[in-house]
Amino acid sequence: EVQLVESGGGLVQPGGSLRLSCAASGFTFSNRDMHWVRQATGKGLEWVSAFGSAGDTYYPGSVKGRFTISRENAKNSLFLQMNSLRAGDTAVYYCVRGGVGYDNRFFDLWGRGTLVTVSS
Amino acid sequence: QPVLTQSPSASASLGASVKLTCTLSSGHSSYAVAWHQQQPEKGPRYLMKVNSDGSHSKGDGIPDRFSGSSSGAERYLTISSLQSEDEADYYCQTWGTDIRVFGGGTKLTVL
Numbered sequence: 001e002v003q004l005v006e007s008g009g010g011l012v013q014p015g016g017s018l019r020l021s022c023a024a025s026g027f028t029f030s031n032r033d034m035h036w037v038r039q040a041t042g043k044g045l046e047w048v049s050a051f052g053s054a055g056d057t058y059y060p061g062s063v064k065g066r067f068t069i070s071r072e073n074a075k076n077s078l079f080l081q082m083n084s085l086r087a088g089d090t091a092v093y094y095c096v097r098g099g100v101g102y103d104n105r106f107f108d109l110w111g112r113g114t115l116v117t118v119s120s
Numbered sequence: 121q122p123v124l125t126q127s128p129s130a131s132a133s134l135g136a137s138v139k140l141t142c143t144l145s146s147g148h149s150s151y152a153v154a155w156h157q158q159q160p161e162k163g164p165r166y167l168m169k170v171n172s173d174g175s176h177s178k179g180d181g182i183p184d185r186f187s188g189s190s191s192g193a194e195r196y197l198t199i200s201s202l203q204s205e206d207e208a209d210y211y212c213q214t215w216g217t218d219i220r221v222f223g224g225g226t227k228l229t230v231l
Contacts, residue, residue, distance in 0.1 A: 035220065037220075044222060044223075044224050044225045045156075045164065045211055045213075045222045046222070047220040058218045058219065060219060092163075094163055094164070099169075103169060105152075105215035106152070106154035106166075106169055106213060106214075107154060107156070107166060107213060108166045108179060109166065110156075110163050110164045110165060110166065111163060112163045113163050
């Protein structure tokens with residue numbers, strides 16, 4: 001079955017760290033760009049990070065320098081290391097797959113998400 | 121970088137059709153967008169990509185009731201024969217230099 005399954009969410013204090021994982025199955029993971037997208041409760045979707053199939057990484061200004069995306073193709077896994085967490089980082093975090101070829105600019109498969117709560 | 125604008129809400133009756141709009145910012149009218157559906161309490165699901173010429177390609181298992189089109193800087197998602205399960209939030213998405221961009225989403229209510 002083609003799917004993405006996130007894990008690693010939980011409650012963390014402000015300033016703390018958390019590492020999210022995403023297990024991919026049912027497709028050739030190494031060929032695809034992979035992303036993290038988050039959604040605060042009652043809010044819209046926000047792109048958080050990208051790891052291209054060529055090894056390039058990208059972040060928006062809101063998380064740059066605090067979050068690090070990585071992947072282990074041999075284990076079909078994607079990770080997000082989150083440091084210096086703030087209350088504003090509280091959200092459901094989704095693992096998302098990029099499309100094929102030119103369509104890698106778009107997302108074509110979503111996980112179910114994992115909840116991260118930053119609170120004292 | 122592109123900005124995507126969506127109306128916050130829309131409504132239509134059961135069995136009717138509805139057309140949702142996503143507007144690309146100035147200078148980005150040639151961009152394609154993807155549409156994603158998020159049903160209540162669920163993760164998003166990819167629906168389709170809509171190109172500037174109006175052509176579209178749907179994700180696996182997306183019903184024929186869903187279609188896409190374009191006009192200028194606007195990208196549309198049309199849902200026909202509305203069903204109760206179509207009540208959801210709909211997001212458009214595109215790309216910029218080293219970034220990905222979402223519209224604010226449209227909450228569709230099926231009356």
